[in-house]
Amino acid sequence: MAAQAAPGAPGASDTPLDTPPAVPPAERTVIENCAVATVDAQDTEHAAGHVVVAGQVIESVGAGPAPKGLENVVRRIDGSGHLLTPGLVNTHHHFYQWITRGLATDHNLFDWLVALYPTWARIDAPMLAAATQGSLAMMVKGGVTTACDHHYIFPRGSGDLVAAELAAAASIGARITLARGSMDRGVKDGGLPPDFAVETTEGALKATEEAIDSHHDASFGSLVHIAVAPCSPFSVSTELLREGALLARRKGVRMHTHGSETVEEEKFCHELFGMGPTDYFESTGWLGEDVWMAHCVHMNDADIAAFARTGTGVAHCPSSNARLAAGIARVPDMLRAGVPVGLGVDGTASNESGELHTELRNALLINRLGAHREAALDARRALRLGTYGGAQVLGRARETGSIEAGKLADLVLWKLDGLGHSTIADPVTALVFGPAAPVTLSLVGGEPVVEDNHLTNVDEEAVARAARTQARRLARIAAGG
Template identity: 45%
Template sequence: MASLLIKNARSIVTMDADKTVYPGGSLYAEGQEIKAIGVHIPYETADTVIDASGKIVYPGLINTHHHLYQTFTRNIPWAQDCELFDWLLTLYDIWRHMRPEDVYLSALTGLGELLKTGCTTASDHFYCFPDGISGELIDEEIRAAAELGIRFFPTRGSMNLGRSQGGLPPDEVTQSIDVILKDTQRVIETYHDDSRFAMVRVGVAPCSPFSVSEDLLRESAHLARSYGVRLHTHLAETKDEEQFCLEKLGMRPLEYMEKTGWVGSDVWFAHGIYFNKGEISRMGACGCGVAHCPSSNMKLSSGVFPLRDMMEAGVKVGLGVDGSASNDASNLLGEARQAYLLHKLMSGSRGPSAAESLWLGTVGSSRVLGWDDAIGSLEAGKAADLFMIDSRKLEYAGALFDDTALPVVTGISQNVDMTVVGGKIVVRDGRLVGIDEERIAAAAQAAASRMVQVAARHTGVSYMKHRSRS
């Protein structure tokens, strides 16, 4: 079992229950597990020794919501100024042309960017399965995660309510209930690991109220609970979704989830902007979690998440990047900063401190994923998942007065110096270990260009132009 010693750090920010910070601290791990942490620990050597002089050590960030396949539709001019429903309708016509290799490359790209910005655990919601393409697309993401060394929580998404049945997505990217449930069962049985230091856990994730049927929601919940895995879906993201539910279903989004069995301590929703006070109280009482995605919510003009109301009601809240195409980045440290600034703007003194924003992306996110026994903070007995920044860099000069707040309040360029997952170095000197970044970047851009070009031939849309505002 390999061992790791990090010594002489400027400080170790633990995010434990006491918010302990160890100036001049050290950390020792065997295998994936932290065995000792503090200023004076009884370890002087290990298989890998890192002199962290000048470095600040933080718990690895945890991403609770993403769509990695959307990495290849970032910065598309035709979709840049759309709100959610029009944005989806535009991009479905591109996504329907993705191949298994595109899914693999987009996952390498998105997960690699997450690792380089301090994220050590990432959840992903994969729900788009084009006609005529292998249904085993989520396997490509899992393959990419294993190569990078990131802790991964893919959720097998689904859509079965196409336009011909009154839903939003084109029929060409939906599947039948039988196909969905059979493959979801396969993914769980093949990949899910419920051990504390698992590298892959699996969830069940029908896409949204406007793209799945009531039967699929019920059957998916039953399947997930029969295997003891978690449930995830989009909910209360926009006013359009709320109106859809009221008109088509005769009830508000959360009422629909309650009716179909989609509430409880094993459920987390993405976005959660348009819950009222009573709904927030019910969510807190039953233990639901929410992935807060501030950049995506701002870009798509969706609204502002009621962060303080959620936290005061006991709702579990973590941070998510959301799809790269509604964010244009896979930067969870950036999301912590966005959450900090957005809620300062909207809520003043009720907004989170920088330390609270970091807590959301670490401990808060671990609770949303039901994984707080192993990740989210740096403590003996937990996983050696962490990142480091070098406090001696120019961008931190004049700011070294609060190490906990530092990465949230300073700067926009947020690549970290080192990322460690399960005691293994996966980013060193700001670069992915064992990955040819330039080769992957070139292959990824070529695949993205092909998808857009094929879509343009099929639709006649010039995706490189901005829509007319007339």
Template identity: 50%
Template sequence: MENVYIAPVGSPEIESGYIRIEGDGIADIGPMSQAHTGSETRIDGTGMLATPGLVNTHHHLYQWASQGLAQDATLFEWLVSLYQVWAAMDAEVVHGAASAGLGYLALSGCTLSSDHHYVFPKGRGDLFAAEIEAARDLGIRFHPARGSMDRGQSQGGLPPDVVVEGLDEILDATAEAIDTYHDPSFSSKLRVAVAPCSPFSVSAELMTQAASLARSKGVRLHTHLAETLDEDEHCVEQFGLRPTDYMEKLGWLGPDVWFAHTVHLSDSDIDKFAATGTGSAHCPSSNGRLGAGIARVSEMLRRGANVGLGVDGNASSELTPMAGEMRQAMLFQRARYGPTALTARQALEMATLGGARNLGRQNELGTLEVGKLADIALWRVDGAFTSAVTDPVCALVFGPQLPLARLLVGGDTIVENDELKTVSQDAVGRSGADAHRRLMRLAQEQGFTAAKEVHQ
């Protein structure tokens, strides 16, 4: 590609430059004055901004099928309502929801998405395989985390017993998922993480054994942490420790760990994250939707902690595009801490390199430089209205999502001119709506809370 404004992240921007791709990687990059002409396929980037592909570091794809429910609930109220619906999901629901969710992410510039799937009702098919199949069809990189819950209401946990699993069952299934799907190679499109759900739905024994399993297999660890003040109170009441201290006690701080949300961190917590290399996935839209609070992102970055961005499940972040989370993150920080709290370029870095670091792929992804994979988003900045903003990065982050001219994953086109190219856009959109209708019907048939009861 040539004649394009390049925001490489981590190195100086190039006002008019070129990127040469060989195979699935970036072979050369620089200003047009240094470009070499050749016979290769050429993409004219005039009027476009090139950034690294965006990296989504926290999601629950199955939740595409339960959007719009429990609209005015706190996190714990929302969970109690929706566990009853999610208990009815099957592999068909998950595949349809994942197809729509991943397609929507790609259309918003996302080339790599994680997913945290932790609800496994018995006898409902292979839910983990269903979302992996959807990602393969689309062609983006995928980092699913095999989640779990073993602490139901009868043991003092939040989820109903019908959606929790036994400890040995969880460890066996997680090990099998890693052995079956995890690909550690440099250009991998599929890696697996280990992800017990949260301190209020998981036993200490599962947390410690999950960490041992992940480290023996060489994969990463993920869970929710410090999302709400309710969780703070729960941890103190149940364990005698605040969430970060509890995780530290269980061996869950380190460079192979990233947590979702981390809204309610103390100065000491942030310093521990920075000192241990523990990462965070900031999910501003979801945190706002559930009234959870505003994470101390600017302070975390200032103190040296890594922060990436996450859309979170669409049931708490309806129709949220990945590109939109850059804007939300920046505006939330400025609303709380002032106009210099987070810049447009810091927001872009969180959405790219910060996310790659969370997933352990900073040597392969997250910046545009020679030797890294050709995961690139090309945004149109020359529209009739957007061209009034002369700083392309400002246009991308400050405004609503720009038109996506092209999305490349390993040099392959996934999106062109705001249309999915590897799958039928209309078909994956319909699959998400079909998944919603199927889930609501299954929930009613099985006697779980009907959709009309959780709209309140």
């Protein structure tokens, strides 16, 4: 055994070798005097409460002011007139569509896709970077702290689109699940995308695996997850779905696709596969607790039961469903059956507002037009869809989606004492039923991404200019200019 240096001798340490080095106490942020909607399992709320953040996690939450004597408090925020909630979680989006908004405004889904695919197939890395910044900036400014982007357009010669998107997202500071999409069924194979816009099956699988190996981070509090995400039954082959499921489960990542969005899709699946979308997905390995699907508008009782039995999640996109006249998803029935449901903005070519607060309100209002009428959803269930429900669908419910000690400090402080909300006594009702509330503070892992309704990490005007430049460039290229 090697001799140890005597205390005070060269090479000696005043700390015993078996004592770990001292760890400095985490810096604390205290938010108090605000209404708090925790969205925990008991839906605990405090009319006037506090949250203590230590480093990147929530240390404590409770009624009244924060405990006295807290050490290392670097910031103390008086939340009077505000509501504190978990950060919103967007479970389905197409960031690239930020630069093709306002087109094909009177089309159903299939006609809309046919109209826009030729333009989208010209997207390159600078365009996607600008669109990502624009999409994510809009969402984060409106209270989103975690977002999923389903990107499935990979034109040949367009550059490293995955790296471009993730770099742009990192500049904003939000968490992201990049659902690496793919399409291998072009027009010649009976699909909707033009043949020049699709990948080969082998190429799509290889590129998806490379994205996982290069970028997926499964650690607690990571900013980047990668999911396997073939686009839809009418744009991918059965082989790509089956092999994609095997890839995802071998790599331990989640799976995402579009499902049961329109009556046209239902007809397509019956004609091509001899069964409806849900049965087709189950036959290819695409139902399970590691799967979530966007839209799920046209689901019968058996479909909902299959989702509940397997734990398959749903990204409910009410504004996009209305924009494209797809229909009203049976969200109350899904929730009653135990299906995990979150909210999605969907691409901004079918939801030009581009932010999730609208979806809280529209989920409630649109579902009340269905069979359950005024009992369909209430304000608190809508908020749960946009927070904990979304975290559950993305597989991050142990980290975020509710305000609980030990979870990540992904928090939003909404200002509710201004003109738009001051006469609504209940703060959750004010947030969901009222106009978009200003965000006084938004934290991602304890770090501010919004302060006083302004993004902290990027220049909003610069983001807008870059997106406008790339939108015009894409339009010019698509027109042959």
